[in-house]
Amino acid sequence: MIEVRGLASGASTHYPYGTMDLGTNLLTWLRRQxxxxxxxxxxxxxxxxxxxxxxxxxxxxxxxxxxxxxxEGTILVGYL
Ligand code: FES
Incomplete structure (x- = not known):
């Protein structure tokens, strides 16, 4: 699981991924989620x-x- 944690809100959401996702551009992958x-x-x-x-x-x-x-798979986004 990838955790996306917003630093402004303190909220976090978890997203599953598979081995086929590893080569995907991270911006593209995040948008798909x-x-x-x-x-x-x-x-x-x-x-x-x-x-x-x-x-x-x-x-x-x-x-x-x-x-x-x-x-650990935690993505920190300052403005979320
Ligand atoms: S530098 Fe990544 S979207 Fe502009």
């Missing part, structure tokens, strides 16, 4: 609005790369 991720460049890596953990842009990593960096 219905998570609203800010973006004004639509994944071009320019706007930096899709940032999680106050550091990483979701459009520039896959779900699998995120889990390598953050094995």
């Amino acid at each position: 219905g998570v609203t991720i800010a973006s004004s460049c639509d994944g071009e890596g320019v706007c930096k609005r899709c940032t999680i953990q106050n550091a990483w842009t979701t459009c520039e990593m896959t779900l699998g790369e995120f889990l390598e960096r953050c094995p």
